[in-house]
Amino acid sequence: MPENPTVTDLLTTAVAALGGHERAGQVQMAEAVATAMESGQHLLVQAGTGTGKSLAYLVPSLLHQDRVVVATATLALQHQLVERDLPRLVEALAADPAAGAVDTSYAVLKGRSNYACLHRIREGVPDDQGTLEVELPTGSLGKKVLELRDWAEEQAEQGGSGERDNAPRHTDREWRQVSVNHRECLGAAKCPFGQECFAERAKEKAHRSHLIVTNHSLLAIDAIEGVPMIPDYDVVVIDEAHELTARVTQAATDELWAAEVERAARRSQRHVEGDQADDLADAADALREAINEARPGRFDTIPQDLGDALLLVRDAARACVSAYPKTTEDADAAMQQAKGAVQEVFATAERMAADLDSDVLWLSEGTERMPPRLCVAPLQVWGPMRDKLLTDKTVVFTSATLKLGGDFRTVATSLGLKPEDEEMPWLGLDVGSPFDYGRQGILYVARHLPPPGRDGLGPAVLDEIVELVDASEGRTLGLFSSRRAAEAAAETVRERLPHLTTLAQGDAQLPELAAQFVSDPHTCLFGTLSLWQGLDVPGDTCQLVLIDRIPFPRPDDPLLSARQQAADRAGGNGFMQVAATHAALLLAQGAGRLIRTGTDRGVVAVLDPRLATARYGGFLKASLPPMWTTTDPAVVRQALTRLAAT
Structure with a gap:
């Protein structure tokens, strides 16, 4: 050499x-x-x-x-x-x-919130009044936080990375008790534990x-x-x-909700001498009222009340930040973190109130666990x-x-x-692929089925799913456009094919479901988006990938619908540039779950006839691996039966 x-x-x-x-x-x-x-x-x-x-x-x-x-x-x-x-x-x-x-x-570098924060662990977590609270939360949350604190101290003693990926199993809420974001961080120069800081050590290693x-x-x-x-x-x-x-879009998306503004105001109470924190709390009330009056969805024009509330929050947050004492070398950590929370509220409210053509603003639907929130993202x-x-x-x-x-x-x-x-x-x-898709895989398009509608999976589609799963004796990964469709298909297969094991996303954590799917070939796993891209199951575990419909974005998706309209206004074809491109990418990712090694064999079954009949079908099929294609259900069932037998 x-x-x-x-x-x-x-x-x-x-x-x-x-x-x-x-x-x-x-x-x-x-x-x-x-x-x-x-x-x-x-x-x-x-x-x-x-x-x-x-x-x-x-x-x-x-x-x-x-x-x-x-x-x-x-x-x-x-x-x-x-x-x-x-x-x-x-x-x-x-x-x-x-x-x-x-x-x-080489080195690995992640955002600051991906590392445990020794200051937060040793000095405490700010409560709603901004006081550093070392006391553990009660119940199971406290038990898990104690476990994470002990793990972080072991990492510090042993020179470990302190990275979230290496931590004991935990939830987002539990991790937030032992980490900070970049606004809350004191900085290495001001933090008493700066020399030990996991995030700073990662940056130093990256520089080398x-x-x-x-x-x-x-x-x-x-x-x-x-x-x-x-x-x-x-x-x-x-x-x-x-x-x-x-x-990139996700990284540039900001969110704002009334409770967040309210909490920033409460945390500011003990650090700001004037009325500025109270004014911010009043602005939070105005924002809550305006959000409650607004309809969820995208705003082409901001409603007057909501626009006024955003201006109120922006101005109150700016005044509150200005009222904080100037930081010193021995800055109070609770004050630094409380000020960071107000700065974040100000930056987001200012961006939303600006109502720029380059941004898209919408109100999300509230859930049991999360309140309605305003979201802003770049148009492109x-x-x-x-x-x-x-x-x-x-x-x-x-x-x-x-x-x-x-x-x-x-x-x-x-x-x-x-x-x-x-x-x-x-x-x-x-550079191609080492796989012979023409010999290893079949693309089946169920041309005889009715086009999908808004009412979920119809009887004909459910019958088709049962027949295909029966022919393959399980070994099926079902990729569905909604949780409701996945659950309906799982329920039907359980009723009609009780000798098979049928799992649905949500029955357990995804790693547990995937492990069960791999361990028993006579198993079906039905789910939604996280299965389309994140599952790797080579071998005869998966010989049939079911896709219920072409995965176009929802018509009410605020960001993608705005991008589609913008493309149309610019003289392009918004449907092809946005919706069809989105669908082609997901379809290719979903179909890619089938052939993972040189010995894998199987069928990708798309139960949406539009892939064969619509004008855009050629664009979508050209995005898929070059599998042998058929629209004959009898041919596919025979192929699956032969595969199951071998």
Whole structure:
């Protein structure tokens, strides 16, 4: 091997050391990623499941002369990179003399609230009056918080990361008792435990590392929101890139509700001498009244009462922040955190009251656990991504689903790249898949069924589900457009096929349901969105994937409906650019649950005839893996029966 190994040389070394074998697509991708990093040209790479794409971008990332950031959408992939792929890759390269000069240092970086806060644990949690309260909550919550505190202290003693992912099992509410967000944090210089701080230690390690693994949200806050979170870097690799626009939107979405404003006012009472905290509490009452009078949904024009209430909250929060004493080196932690809460209320109310054309404002429906809340999100994110990320950095986007409708243009446009982009040249590359979809999978479109309506699953659809599940003897993953549809299908299958085990999302936690699904092939698992993208069940556990209807967004979805209208106003086709694109992505992700290894076989059954009859059906089918296609239910039942027998 030469003294300065190429990407292909190191990839060969790494794959051999890990006991695998190179795939043509993996080598092609690694070389393309290395070329993009050197040339500065943006790259979109579609790499099917099983390609080995993580190694194909990690190897050139370690070889690149400057720091590289890898951003993922899910904790599962981040965990895989940090706990499995990178340690094994570094070990393989360390054993190769030719790779000795390669900087293999890496770190993981997350938002501050993902780390336990030693100040909150040791000094207490602010109560509603803003007093630091060390006392534990009562009941099961207190017991769990004590367990989390003990775990965090052990992490501090042992030099652990203090990351939420490594903590004992807990809920969001429990975790909030031992963590802070960036506004509540005192900062390393002012915090008495700054030297031990888990978040600060993670940042320090990132500054010393050549490769940083983070998530889409933190990347968005750093690059697009302009809040420095990540050390300077040259290139970013975005894995699970089909999720990026949704995660960037999520990171730029703010919420406001009356109880939050009220709590910020109460916490300010003991820190503000004037009437400003009382004025903020009065503004909270006005906001509650205006929200109660408003109808849930998107506001094309803010109702007068609601607009007035937002102005009242904005002005009261601004005055309250100004009334806080100037912070000193030994700033009171409770005061800092209370002030942070008011600053957050001010920033959100100011944004909402501005009623910008670039934002979408809506009122969510209240639930038993959550009150109605105002939400504001950017109308589009491709502009900020283009101006603030793509202009400054070289970006490699990769996913198993980037070619929607058969090419890269749809996804590229949503990311901020133009089809023929002279200012920002980019390349789209499909390295294929190691799977033979034409032989391994069947796409069945139930053309004979009636189009789906608003009344849920009709008798004909339920009959079809029972017949398909019966033929496959279980082994079915059902992906449904609503919880109601999933539960109706599960109930019907339980009644008519009692010899099978039928599970529905909500019966238990998802990991528990997935484990039961894998352990017994004569099992069906029916659920909604989290199953469409987050479940990996290779083998004969899953030989039938049922999709009840094309997953178009709901017509009353405030953000997507606004984006669709904006596309129409701009002279485009809002339905195809927004609704059909959304459906194509989810459909491709759902169909991708079937074939996970080279030996998997099965059927993707779409029980929505529009996939075969509607004009947009061709666009949707072109987004799916190239499976053999039929509309004959008898052929599919025979195929499933043969599979079940073998």
